[in-house]
Amino acid sequence: MIINTILIIALIIGLPVIIYAIRRKESEVATAKDNNINGFLMLLFGIYVYGMIIISFLSYNKVLLPKSASEHGVSYDKLAAWTWGVIFFVVFVTQGLLHFFAFKFRGTKGRKSTFISHSNTLEFIWTGVPTLVLAVLIIFGMNIWAEINYPDFDSDPLVIEVYGKQWSWDARYAGKDNVLGNDNVRFIEGANTMGIDKTDPAGSDDVMTREIHLPKGRKVLFKFRSQDVLHSAFFPHFRAQMNCVPGMVTQFSFTPTVTTEEMRKDPKIVAKVKHINAIRDAKNKKLGEDDQLEPYTFDYLLLCNKICGTNHYNMQMKVIVEEPAAFDAWLASQKTFASK
């Protein structure tokens, strides 16, 4: 195992280094030689940081989320791209200067530093420029924030409730009237796992499901509740997340724009799925007959993103985006609360 190798190498290098270091006679204050060596190492380290950034960028790009599958997600990705531009620019410039200066001005004998204590012009510039850049990012971001949080509901959104509990999800469609029936944990009993109020007529046509189906192109308004502890409903492919808070209803809305079938054909997802299946095949070679992993096909995910106890790591639900006709057919085939 690689860990053992690391331990052995550490021992082989470490012991002689320690013995050499403690038997050395010279003073413990950096000498001109130390300054020289460490100055060069600083330069190398700057290159290491650049290398780390570039190599990660190139080789880990393939694991990142694919293009957004929701309407607002497109704006989200645009804002993210601009912000990343600023981030990479700042990091490249500051890390470059820091490590280059460290190398360039490494201590030498018999030289004095240049006495510079401050410069109001410089302070002004590097207070002003970040302020401007931030102002632009804030305004840009707030527009999208408003687009997400104050959506236009004239279009009659589809209302779906997502109910988190240790450690699974339930979903409920509001039915023909598109109004969810009242609910409370005190009504939970037997098949009524979501605590729907039987006396509320709005609830009788509600449909409880174990999968979320969404029609492409229609605005969906999610209502979130929790049965026990905090959970967080996270739909990474749709750039959507909202906490589920016991005692309270929270909401988030988005319009799905890419069906599951379409996303499965997205080049990035095709490559990702291929990569994942190669990994699973390699694992299968080592596993016994009975433990064989199934081949993976892509599906949108709902996962829990707020620590909620033992099985927090495995609280998932399938999300399927389909054409409106297929969606209608699926919903019609589900039993309503009253008929259960």
Next chain:
Amino acid sequence: MSHDHKQTFITKYIFSTDHKMISKQYLVTGIVMGVIGVLMSMMFRLQIAWPDHSFTINEVLLGKFQQDGVMNPNIYLALVTIHGTIMVFFVLTAGLSGTFSNLLIPLQIGARDMASGFLNMISYWLFFLSSILMVSSLFVEAGPAAAGWTIYPPLSAVEAASPGSGAGMTIWLVSMAIFIASSLIGALNYIVTVLNLRTKGMKLTRLPLTIWSFFITAIIGVVSFPVLLSAALLLIFDRSFGTSFYLSDIFIGGEVLHNNGGSPILFEHLFWFLGHPEVYIVILPALGISSEIIATNSRKPIFGYRAMILSMIGIAFLSTIVWGHHMFVTGMDPFVGSVFTFTTLLIAIPSAVKAFNYISTIYKGNLQFNPAMLFSLGLVSTFVTGGVTGLILGDSTLDINVHDTYFVVAHFHLVMGVSAIYGMFAGIYHWFPKMYGKMMNKTLGYWHFWITVIAAYGVFYPMHYLGLAGLPRRYYKNTAFPYFDDLADINKVITIFAIIGGLAQLIFLFNFFYSIYKGKKATQNPWRSNAMEWTTPVEHIHGNWPGEIPEVHRWAYDYSNPEHEEDFVPQTVPLLPGEVQH
């Protein structure tokens, strides 16, 4: 002035009221807690990288929590929780701030001791007690607290929700309550001392930036820690006395709890009202320490002394009105969300100013690469790399998709975890001669530094990509989602770097303890620094200066002043005739 003859072993080494001894007590306790915290991170990193593999270290240390080679998910969460708690509070609040505020405040302002030596001693012993309690919670039958270091209720409030929320959580809460008392007493002492006990000539505008940072940190602590204490008290009420501050409409373990009308969101507000300032409580002392060390070792004044002070004051003020950025997806009013975005991104400005000032300080310097200097420059590097991703997390819109993912873990480890740890190492290498009268071994210091910085970037840089790929934090394994299978390689890379980095700390531990006994004897001012602490004798004496406390005539940053021959001019040197004061 020496009172040494009156001291017994107990009053000198254990119940000491001398700030120098208390500072060493803080340091050693902090180091011990740090070893525990790092060890825990190794244990859970092994689990994340190789979930199907059973490691001896986990078999041995976890006992019944690792059966048949499989780690119990609850113990994973408990390890993460206690790791986070220990690192943030015990190592980087008490261990860092406690050590250096105690050591440096009296020495650098020219005082014989803290305003109240007795309270100072009480503060340390409360910290010690809370450390013992926190560690003892590891041995509770059902396991320690496992609700994350943020201990959000109801998970932390209801025993049926998590086995760690029984006795483990009770001990966590009691330990933290004591910890808060300790840090409040300490902070009040620091504030009073800085305000009242400065020596003649030590105007506020002549204080070294270390003191400014400790002073501002103490103020932030006094403002925010009591709020955490109230949050914890209300949680204790909910847990033990049936109140419903945080609980409402809960069905768990097959029954409905009686609680009604409370809200977990209230806890989040109270928690983060401390929690966010806490990250500045952690990082400001580290920044203060590195300001002092970078100036000394660049043989140049710190660039923009006043701008540095103003930005720390700005950060302190803003830090109390940004807590909502941890709660963008709790369903808070979107307008409130935009206000918090605004304040949060504002705080980037003073932080950027500080980073640019560090870089300008080394420009045209004559850099002396002592280990302390290297760690301070390392701090600037990670502070920038970690800080800029705050642009994403602080923007309510972008936070939606990265909140609570590994992206957050990467961000805060770089900007506050690693940076502050570097600040702490820098402080230890720099002031070791002052604390122990010995020098630390520089060769070992260099090895320690280079391995640590290479490993730290290797751990936390790729981690951003896990979060951007959508991987949530606090998952005990990622194999439940085939979608994340392709992240396994990155996780292995991270763990390997983590182990290398962890091993490098052994070099430090050896160097630290070896040098206490066998290190070369220190001279009075080994780094040729201007600050007051180097005018005291190498051997510690009660009252710090054998005679009168020296008077201060100038700021602490007259390095390479062209009007002087030497490249440093201690604060105690009178102005030359006609010399202008900076």
